[in-house]
Amino acid sequence: MIRRMNSADASFAADLSALLAFEDATDARIGNAVGEIIAGVRARGDAAVVEYTNRFDQLDAAGIDALTLPKVQLQQALDGLPAQQRAALELAVARVREYHEKQLLESWSFTDSLGNRLGQKVTPLDRVGLYVPGGKASYPSSVIMNAVPAKVAGVGELIMVTPTPRGERNPLVLAAAALTGVDRVLTIGGAQAVAALAYGTQSVPQVDKIVGPGNAYVAEAKRRVFGTVGIDMVAGPSEVLVISDGSGNPDWVAMDLFAQAEHDELAQSILLCTDATFIEAVAASIARLLPTMERRETIATSLANRGALILVRDLNEACEISNRIAPEHLELSMEDAEKWGDHIRHAGAIFVGHNSVEALGDYCAGPNHVLPTMRSARFSSPLGVYDFQKRSSIIHMSEAGAKALAPVAATLAYGEGLQAHARSAEYRG
Incomplete structure (x- = not known):
């Protein structure tokens, strides 16, 4: 089900490279379709956006107004949530806001020995577009993780776009928009939504930056409009790397691997462990727990195609391998985790100790869950307030x-x- 590897094998370096390899090339069919949609929106504006939205989402909207949700509906969604869901949403927003308020950059200046005043002026972006997947695959956490840092940064206007296929609206997503202070919500999605935000239409103002996850069409559209507007990143499949000294609970580790694998078949879950016996225990937990998972087929495919249980010589080697992988999520599942954290140079988010599970980071720990993937943690960082601020040099x-x-x-x-x-x-x- 999931491959076993050993760092002592002569072929290990090549085997690891093959495991990590991921072709991010865009399918020509997707590229052609996205190009046509963007051209249509640039040429015909609102009419094209409505036409594509009606076609792809099986709607019958007469115009952009019919695809715009008034704020009262967002508040109604929030007010209609069960008490437990609302409390969870409110706590998550508060924790994420508290964390991101620490990231605010401030303007500064100094006067040199010649009497010149030099400095840096920090200003927020004027307008940002937030893409949120819609329908059944809707994630209120995406709203929180993108909207909160934008609002903390002081962004003037935050426009959220989210598709509603067959009219399906996720109340948690709309409630999150209300809680985080989203200024305007349009029920449009796909490449047409990205194009509308990037170039503007008669009714949709042009934004300065587009953030948020989406499918392959959305990712390709973001690639194409970059330069006209900023984008957060073009993210690859989700990743988790667990480093273990064999001291943890194998069921916990198995479920942590599942938590990434259930995203989609291309997600990657890897365990690096110094203890062969513990690896076998994790493998047994995987076999026992997998049949109980609702998304077991997706998990099984992900683990079989891109997962691995890797025996390493020691924790020093594990950290070296981790720095090579530069994972999106890194869990240090060990007794003396704080010490080994100092050995990590490249990771999107580092979860220290047995209790610091990645799933908490996805929702409510506080730090952002929008993280660099596909080894880009070597040179990039999690989404944050600084992504919604820009810096101007001052020379007087x-x-x-x-x-x-x-x-x-x-x-x-x-x-x-x-x-x-x-x-x-x-x-x-």
Whole structure:
């Protein structure tokens, strides 16, 4: 069901590379369809958005107004939640907000020895588009993790788009929009929603950045509009890597592997463990617990195709392998987990100790669950407030400072063959 690997094998490096390999190429059919949809929205605006939405979501909307949810409906969804669901949603929002408030960047400046004032001005984005998958595969946690940092950053307007196939609306998603302060909700999705946000239509204003997960069509649309607007990332399949010293509960580890594998067949769940006996115990737990899972077929396919139980020599080697993998989620399932956390350089989120399960991070621990995948944790970070703020440099030269630095700039400009640059500086000298 799930492959076994041993880091001592001569072929291990090649086997690991094969395990991690993932082809993110876009299917030509998807690319062509997305290109056509984007062109249609750019040319015909609202009419194209409504046409594509009616076709793909099996609706009969007469116009954009019919696809817009008034705020009163969001509040009604919140008020109509069972008490336990509302309390859980409110606590999750509060915890995520508290964490992200620590991330706020502030403007700063200083005056140098020549009397020049130099600094950095931090400002929020004016308008952001938030894509939230709709229908049965709806995730209120996606609303929380994207909307909260945007609002903490001070984004002026947050527009949420979410498809409602056959009119299916998820009350938890709408309630999350109400709780997080989303300004406008449109029941549109797919590439047409991304195009509308990126280029604007008669009724949908152009945004500065688009964030949030989606299917292959949404991901391809985000790729194509990047540059016209910013995007958060084009995420790959979900990943978890568990490092174990054999001290944990094998049922816990098996279920943690399941938690990623149930996302889809391409998700990746890997265990690195120093104890061969514990690996066998985890394998036994997998075999025993899998039949009890509602999404057992998806889990089984994911584990068979992209999962692995890997025996390693020691925890130092486990950390080295982990840094090579640079996983989206890393669980340090060991007794002295804090110590080994210092050995980790590349991971989207690091869960320290047996109780720090990734599922808590997905919903309510506080840090963001939008994380780098496909080894991009080597150079990128979780979504945060800083993704909704931008920085401008401040240069306020004193007369003395301009005179002192003009010869330096002119010398370098002449060296680059840029005479106008040099003369411009010399005028101030």
